[in-house]
Amino acid sequence: MKRPSVPSVAVPLLTCLVTHGTLTAWTAAGNAGRPAELSVSEGRVLIPTGAEATAAFFTLRNTGGADDVLTGVTGPAGHRATLSRTVDIGHNARSMAMVRAATIPAGGALTMTPTTLDVMVSPPPRLTPGSPSRCTSATAHRGP
Template sequence: MRVSDSPRRPQPATARACIRIGSLALASIGIAGCVSGRPDVAVRDAVIPVPMTADSASVYLTIENSGGADDVLKGVSASSGQLAHLHETAIESDGRASMRAVGTVRIKAGETVRMEPGGLHVMLMNPGELADGDQLQLYLAFEKSGVKHVKATVTDDYDEVLGG
């Protein structure tokens, strides 16, 4: 018997749609699509607190993966060509703060990673003079989603930097 009542349109990529189709057992293609899944990565809320030296600046941003598969942030670069490193501050139980370079950041399916003070951040090397309101284009390279652009705004509003 032909599955004639199943419209021939591209299968939705999101996990939720896959589950719906799969549960109706309409198309084995739909189920296969679920297993592979795809990440759906968006980068937003990129802010750079006005740096205190011209040597480095920290960028905080949010990465949301609303897709059905993990993705991995492999690196970051800036429009003006400065080096950018992924760093993480750790604050131990006694309050001692330390910082380490992070090679990659995994963004799991359905998860949101918030880079914020006292945690993950992008460290821009030698950004030069940055003033409140300045904007900088950043490029985030993901393993599966490719390169995503985001505009980071320099701000002196630290309540905004620390998050509402």
């Protein structure tokens, strides 16, 4: 069996070392981006008018350098929480559709509203105006 010549081994090795060094320098200079950093504020829950469900709204801010994706929410114990979106079904009518995920852009925000994305909570918790409620967790993964 013939041993490879030094130049045939040196070229791939040198290429790997240069690539690794360049990526290390790029990252050290802060050009690789920052991971997503999320905060939640401005939470609101509608006072339920029926016994089936109510909606909650939040603003999620991403101060990081990478998009993040909201993939789920958890409501209070004994209550199911799901991401949903209002969709236009024509003739001035709207309906609710379940949503699997929503992107929180890098350096931006995702603001939930009654006419866009929200969290449906079923059955609705017993609330009175100004009473506190707790959203226990949200699940996200790093985008894209």
